[in-house]
Amino acid sequence: MLRISGAEAFVKALKREEVDTVFGLPGGAILPICDALYDSDIRFILARHEQGAAHMADGYARASGRVGVCLATSGPGATNLVTGIATANIDSSPVVAFTGQVPIPMIGTDAFQEVDIIGVSASVTKYNIQVRRAADIPWAVKAAFYLASTGRKGAVLVDIPKDVQVSVEDMEFPEKVSFRGYRVQEEPDPRELDWASVLLSRAKRPMILAGGGVISSNASRELVALAEALMAPVATTLMGKGAVPKDHPLYVGGCGMHGTGEANTLLAEADVLLVVGARLSDRTTGLVKDFSPNAKVIHVDIDRSEIDKNVETVTRVVGDARLALVGILDRLRRIRLESSGDSEWVRRINELRELYVMPEAKGNPHMRAPEVIKALRRSLPRDAIVTTEVGQCQMWASLYFDSYAPRTFLTSGGLGTMGWGFPAAIGAKAARRDVPVVDIAGDGSFAMTENNLATSVEEELPVIVVILNNRMLGMVAQWQRLFYGRRYFGVELGKAPDFVKLAEAYGAVGARPESLEELEREVRRAIEVDQTTVIDVPIDPEENVFPMVPPGKGLKEFIMGA
Amino acid sequence: MHRSLSIVSFLVENKPGVLFNVTNLFRRRGFNIESISVGPLDDPELARMTITVRADSRVLNQIVEQLDKMVDVIKVKRLDPIRTVAREMILVKLQTSDPMAREEALKNINSYHGLILDIDAESIIAEVTGETEMIDEFLKKVSPIGILEFSRTGVTALEKGRLRL
Numbered sequence: 030m031l032r033i034s035g036a037e038a039f040v041k042a043l044k045r046e047e048v049d050t051v052f053g054l055p056g057g058a059i060l061p062i063c064d065a066l067y068d069s070d071i072r073f074i075l076a077r078h079e080q081g082a083a084h085m086a087d088g089y090a091r092a093s094g095r096v097g098v099c100l101a102t103s104g105p106g107a108t109n110l111v112t113g114i115a116t117a118n119i120d121s122s123p124v125v126a127f128t129g130q131v132p133i134p135m136i137g138t139d140a141f142q143e144v145d146i147i148g149v150s151a152s153v154t155k156y157n158i159q160v161r162r163a164a165d166i167p168w169a170v171k172a173a174f175y176l177a178s179t180g181r182k183g184a185v186l187v188d189i190p191k192d193v194q195v196s197v198e199d200m201e202f203p204e205k206v207s208f209r210g211y212r213v214q215e216e217p218d219p220r221e222l223d224w225a226s227v228l229l230s231r232a233k234r235p236m237i238l239a240g241g242g243v244i245s246s247n248a249s250r251e252l253v254a255l256a257e258a259l260m261a262p263v264a265t266t267l268m269g270k271g272a273v274p275k276d277h278p279l280y281v282g283g284c285g286m287h288g289t290g291e292a293n294t295l296l297a298e299a300d301v302l303l304v305v306g307a308r309l310s311d312r313t314t315g316l317v318k319d320f321s322p323n324a325k326v327i328h329v330d331i332d333r334s335e336i337d338k339n340v341e342t343v344t345r346v347v348g349d350a351r352l353a354l355v356g357i358l359d360r361l362r363r364i365r366l367e368s369s370g371d372s373e374w375v376r377r378i379n380e381l382r383e384l385y386v387m388p389e390a391k392g393n394p395h396m397r398a399p400e401v402i403k404a405l406r407r408s409l410p411r412d413a414i415v416t417t418e419v420g421q422c423q424m425w426a427s428l429y430f431d432s433y434a435p436r437t438f439l440t441s442g443g444l445g446t447m448g449w450g451f452p453a454a455i456g457a458k459a460a461r462r463d464v465p466v467v468d469i470a471g472d473g474s475f476a477m478t479e480n481n482l483a484t485s486v487e488e489e490l491p492v493i494v495v496i497l498n499n500r501m502l503g504m505v506a507q508w509q510r511l512f513y514g515r516r517y518f519g520v521e522l523g524k525a526p527d528f529v530k531l532a533e534a535y536g537a538v539g540a541r542p543e544s545l546e547e548l549e550r551e552v553r554r555a556i557e558v559d560q561t562t563v564i565d566v567p568i569d570p571e572e573n574v575f576p577m578v579p580p581g582k583g584l585k586e587f588i589m590g591a
Numbered sequence: 592m593h594r595s596l597s598i599v600s601f602l603v604e605n606k607p608g609v610l611f612n613v614t615n616l617f618r619r620r621g622f623n624i625e626s627i628s629v630g631p632l633d634d635p636e637l638a639r640m641t642i643t644v645r646a647d648s649r650v651l652n653q654i655v656e657q658l659d660k661m662v663d664v665i666k667v668k669r670l671d672p673i674r675t676v677a678r679e680m681i682l683v684k685l686q687t688s689d690p691m692a693r694e695e696a697l698k699n700i701n702s703y704h705g706l707i708l709d710i711d712a713e714s715i716i717a718e719v720t721g722e723t724e725m726i727d728e729f730l731k732k733v734s735p736i737g738i739l740e741f742s743r744t745g746v747t748a749l750e751k752g753r754l755r756l
C-alpha cells in the first residue's frame with residue numbers, strides 16, 4: 030500500500046498501463062496532475078486545441094493498436110475534446126480521455142469552468158467515470174483502459190475533480206478490474222462456426238466484406254487465408270481498407286457510396302456474404318433492401334448488437350474476428366472444401382475489374398486528384414501510413430491510394446470529422462517514428478485543425494500534408510452540383526489562406542508543385558529531411574468523385590460520371 | 592409490423608447515473624418508453640428496472656441488445672407476456688365533497704379492490720393495483736366523479752414459476 034496523492038496515483042496508474050505518450054492541453058482543474066506528470070518520463074505532446082489532442086490520441090491508437098491517451102482541463106477544455114472522443118468511439122478506436130473537474134464541493138454550483146462532462150459525453154463514449162475519491166483513481170484508470178481496449182473497443186472518459194487529485198490517501202493498484210455487466214465474448218460459439226462454415230462451403234458465389242474489426246483484431250492474415258480457401262472476392266468498408274493488400278488478386282476494393290464498381294456489383298451477385306467486423310452503416314450498404322439482395326448474409330462481430338441491426342442475417346458468429354476466421358478455416362479444412370467459389374465466379378471478378386477501370390483525364394489543365402494520389406503513392410514506401418481528412422479528398426484516397434497493410438490507412442469513417450486527418454497523423458507519427466505519415470487533405474478540412482502545425486513542428490513529429498486544394502468544400506459542392514442544380518451555397522472558400530506561407534509561418538516547409546513529378550520530388554524530399562511539410566496541390570474546383578451511389582439508391586445504381 | 596406493448600426487465604448497478612444512461616439510450620435511439628419503474632434488490636448494489644415499450648420485434652431485439660451492451664446493465668430479459676404477471680399501482684385523489692360523489696367513489700374503489708389511504712371532507716385518496724388496462728378502466732369509471740390528481744407507478748412484473756431474470 031502506498032500513501033500518495035491522487036495525482037501521483039494517476040501517473041503511477043498510467044505507467045502501469047505502459048503509457049508512453051499523453052496528448053493534451055492543461056488548465057486550472059488539471060494542474061495537480063500536470064505537476065505529477067512533470068516528474069514522470071511520460072511524453073506530453075502539447076496540442077493547440079483539445080480537439081487536436083483527442084484526434085492525436087485516436088491516430089496514435091489506430092496506428093499502433095494501443096490505447097491513445099488525451100487530457101484536458103474542465104469546462105471548455107473538456108467540451109473541446111468531445112468531437113475527438115465521438116470520432117474515436119464510433120470508429121471503435123481505443124482512446125481514454127482524462128478531464129479535470131471543479132472540486133467536488135463545487136460540483137453542481139455552476140462554478141467557474143464547470144461543465145457536466147459526464148452528461149455531455151454519455152452518448153459518445155463507451156463508458157465514463159467521475160472519480161469521487163482519490164483512492165479510486167488506480168481502479169478508475171485501470172477500468173478505463175480495460176473497457177477501451179477490450180470487446181468492441183471505444184472511447185472512455187474519466188473525469189477527476191481537482192480536490193480528488195490533491196487528496197493524499199492509501200492507494201492500492203488492482204491487477205484486474207471487472208464489471209458484472211460487462212462480458213466480452215471473444216471465443217465464438219462452435220455451433221455458430223459450424224453453421225457459418227456449412228453455408229460458406231455450399232456457396233457458389235461467396236464473397237467477404239471486411240470491416241474495421243478485422244484490423245482491430247489483427248485478423249488480416251486469417252482473412253486472406255479464408256478468401257483464398259473459398260476463392261471469394263474481398264471488399265472492404267472504409268474502415269477495413271488495408272485489411273487486404275491492394276495487390277491481392279481477390280481484393281476488389283472498397284464498397285458503398287464511393288465503392289468500386291466491381292465491389293458494389295459483386296455484392297449484388299454474391300450468393301453467400303461473410304461480413305466480418307463491420308457495422309454495415311448506410312454509407313456501406315446504400316439502400317438496405319438492395320444491399321447484396323441475393324446473398325445469405327453471415328455476420329461476424331464482437332458486438333452482438335450490430336448483428337441484424339441494419340441488415341438481416343441468416344446466421345451470426347459473435348466473437349473476436351480473428352478467432353472466428355480461424356474457427357471457420359479449421360472447419361472448412363476438415364470438410365476438405367474444394368474452393369467453393371467456382372471458376373465462373375473467379376472469371377467474373379476479373380471481368381468486372383477490367384470493366385470498371387477508371388477513365389483517364391482528358392485534356393484537363395489541372396492536376397487531377399486521382400493522379401495526384403497515385404503519384405503520392407509512388408513516392409511513398411509500401412508501409413507508409415496515410416490519414417485522411419473528410420470529403421472528396423477522403424473518397425479519392427479511399428479509391429486511389431493503394432494500401433498494403435492494416436493500420437496504414439486511417440480515416441474518420443463513422444463521423445466523417447473534418448480536421449481529423451492532420452492531428453491524427455501527428456498522433457500516428459508519435460506511435461510510429463519509423464514510417465512516413467501523410468495526411469491526404471482537403472483545404473476546408475485542413476483549415477479546421479491547421480493550428481496543430483505548431484505541435485508537429487515544436488514536438489518534432491514531422492508529417493506530410495498533401496492538400497488537394499480545390500478552394501471549395503468540395504464534397505458538399507459535388508452534392509450541390511449533382512442534386513441541387515448547381516446552386517452553390519456556403520462552399521466557396523476563396524483564396525485564403527496561402528498554405529505555403531501558412532506552413533512557413535509555423536516553421537514548416539511549404540511547397541506548391543506544378544506537376545506530378547514535382548509533387549513526387551517534394552514528397553521524397555520531405556521524407557528525407559524529415560520535416561513537417563505542407564504540399565499544396567491546386568486541383569480543379571469542380572472535379573467530381575466517381576463512382577458514386579446517389580443517396581437513397583442501391584449499391585448497383587452507382588454512377589460513373591455526371 | 593406489430594407494435595404491441597412489451598415488458599423488458601433488467602438488472603443494473605445501483606449507482607448514480609445509471610438511470611440517466613438507460614433513459615439516455617432510449618432517447619438517443621428513438622425507443623419510446625411507455626413506463627419505467629425501478630427499485631433496489633436485496634443486494635443493495637443492484638437494482639431492477641422494468642420498462643414497457645411499444646415496438647415491433649426488430650426494434651425490441653435492438654432494445655434488448657443495446658441495453659445488454661451497457662456496462663452497468665447486468666442482465667436483460669424480454670418477459671414472455673403469457674408467462675408474466677404485470678402490475679401497476681395508481682394513487683388517485685377524488686373530489687368527494689358531494690355525498691353522492693363520495694358514495695360513487697367508494698363503490699368504485701371497492702369494486703376494483705382499492706384501498707382508501709386518506710379521507711377528508713373534500714376528497715379521498717385511493718390506491719388501486721392491477722394490470723395497466725384495469726387501471727385505465729378504473730380511471731375512466733371515476734373520472735365523472737372528479738379526479739383532483741393522480742400518480743401512476745408504471746409497470747412492474749415477474750415471470751411465473753421457475754422463470755427468472
Ligand SMILES: Cc1ncc(C[n+]2csc(CCOP(=O)(O)OP(=O)(O)O)c2C)c(N)n1
Nearest residue numbers: 420421422445447471472473474502503504
Ligand atoms: C466537422 C465537419 N463539418 C462539416 C462537415 C460536412 N462536410 C462533409 S465533406 C465537406 C467538405 C470538405 O471540404 P474539404 O476539406 O475542402 O475537402 P474536399 O471535399 O474539397 O476534398 C463538408 C463541409 C463534416 N464532414 N465535418
